[in-house]
Amino acid sequence: MESPGLRERKKLRTRREIRQAAYRLFAEHGYDATDVDTIAAAAEVSRSTFFRYFPTKEDVVLTDEYNDLAARELAARPADEPIVRAVQQSMTTSLAHLMAADRDELMFRMQLMAQVPAIRARAMEEQLQTQDLISDMIAQRTGRDDADLDVRCAAAAIIGISSAVIQYWVEGGAVDDLVALYDRQLGRLASGLEL
Numbered sequence: 001m002e003s004p005g006l007r008e009r010k011k012l013r014t015r016r017e018i019r020q021a022a023y024r025l026f027a028e029h030g031y032d033a034t035d036v037d038t039i040a041a042a043a044e045v046s047r048s049t050f051f052r053y054f055p056t057k058e059d060v061v062l063t064d065e066y067n068d069l070a071a072r073e074l075a076a077r078p079a080d081e082p083i084v085r086a087v088q089q090s091m092t093t094s095l096a097h098l099m100a101a102d103r104d105e106l107m108f109r110m111q112l113m114a115q116v117p118a119i120r121a122r123a124m125e126e127q128l129q130t131q132d133l134i135s136d137m138i139a140q141r142t143g144r145d146d147a148d149l150d151v152r153c154a155a156a157a158i159i160g161i162s163s164a165v166i167q168y169w170v171e172g173g174a175v176d177d178l179v180a181l182y183d184r185q186l187g188r189l190a191s192g193l194e195l
Helices: 006-029 036-043 047-053 057-062 066-075 083-115 117-142 149-171 178-190
Strands: none
Touching: 006 036, 006 047, 006 057, 006 083, 036 047, 036 057, 057 083, 057 117, 066 083, 066 117, 083 117, 083 149, 083 178, 117 149, 149 178
């Protein structure tokens, strides 16, 4: 895989700096009490730069590079691997990378999603977009149309499991191994969800 150029690395660094400043301020003052101007000042960027990277304050919490990583992992899976197993392996592999790099940040983000009504509402929209992304990935792997009901239902089942796993993890204080939780539940889906 080709590594990003200087310009892309700089953009990624700026994005991370804005996000880290925002999370620090959210932790200190609360989400609702922290405005965009305060975040921009703390990150040492202009208000317009903030909005180039994040269209809304909620996007600081909701957007990440995880979907891109998961998509690359899925594309690298063997073509003859059953689709749910391929998704299981790609999601757990990419999540393991994310957890190794940003476990505390991920936990903080998930807590904000659970506690802040504005973020929770937008998270539902993001979930539907992720479901469409998963439908696209499944369609590409299977040669089926992404509007096919079977493809959509498979993507919805994966999203449903993801939501339940994250909620369980956050409610449990993030003490369980999140990757193992995903692996187990997606494995159950691949096996037919027998209880």
